[in-house]
Amino acid sequence: MGSAEKFLPYGRQVIEDDDIEAVTRVLRGDYLTTGPAVGVFEADFAKVAGAKESIVCGNATQALHLACIALGLESGKTAIVPTLTFLATANAVRYTGADVIFADVDLQTGLMTPETFEQAIVLAKQQGAAPKVVLPVHLAGQTVDQEAIQNIARRENITVLTDSCHALSSTYKGVLAGACRYEDLAVFSFHPVKTIAMGEGGAITTNDSALAARLRLLRGHGMIHRAEQPFDPALGLDENGAPNPWFYEMRELGYNYRESDIHCALGSSQLKKLDRFIQRRRELALLYDEQLAPLAPYVLPPLRVPDCVPGWHLYAVRIDFEKAGCSRASLMNVLKAQNIGSQVHYIPVHRQPYYRELYGDLNLPGADHYYEHTLSLPLFPSMTNEDVCFIVDALRSAIGA
Ligand SMILES: Cc1ncc(COP(=O)(O)O)c(C=O)c1O
16 A cells, blocks of 8 residues: 655645745735735735625634624524535624524535525525525535526525635636625635635625725724714814824724735735646646546546536545445545545534534435535645546545445
């Protein structure tokens, strides 16, 4: 049994000399935070995502939380979240005090569908709730059927906040995920396993400038620094009626969800190589498809959805463990012994003890089926073609195909 020279995780960052130089420049400069690199990154990112505005935050969880507040979620309100996602999508709703209705997903793609969205709306109404927001998730980089979901949402007066954390550079009907043609707001993550890395980082995109201004206010303590009308003269005016030189005013309860200039400089540097990263991810996904073909029906490549060109954050195969005669845990351990990482994306959120205690045991069979068959194999731009062949060989011998 061979083993990879170096551990191949399911995902990791690619940091090059120019990224290090960009960060070093900030470290040698005047501003480590609230400086010019923040605005530069926001402008760079809005351009790349095809939206008018981007608001950068310390991570995508914070970005989701701010977006949920700005869309009016609060105690007594309800949002629909597909259960096959990372915890943060649902947790952000709960931070506001609002309730989550979990939508089921397609059993083969793990994506919320127009049908499962409709089912969740019916369920919400049966419980006496009128859902206010839906958070579709573009799992692994494949997009949901955005147009159909948007049409249903409009009919029901539901706002669409897309969790695009996996979908930087993915397109749906030729439109970039996050461009806000098919959604009101979108959220991205720049965690190191994602498509670009900032250490920790996240952003919201929108085409609504007023909403963007509100999100920026909420990101910084709900505080303004310049005396904009109307402001409280007791706080803001000197004896001549001019704003005090130290003026600041808190307009609502906000947060410190700022991102630093250090992280933003890394983000802008990473964005310059995004096209190269995406091209390599797409090449690697195709190579996996080819190499895996003989392993059917034990192992199947990700089922492609129509109208989408994915950026491929993850390469998640579907495995028939019963047919293969092994458990997922034993397969993961065999791969790990050969220096191959793998991961499961995700345990359906409704199965978590916190949510079971809140909402009881839910029956979401599409998510259960998807969860029981999925395994994410290593995918990151600095992998070689030989790495892919090695991983598929290891998989083949582990399942005896
Ligand atoms: C689908 C999804 N949503 C939200 C998040 C949260 O992102 P962050 O770690 O930047 O807070 C992640 C990160 O894993 C994610 O995969």
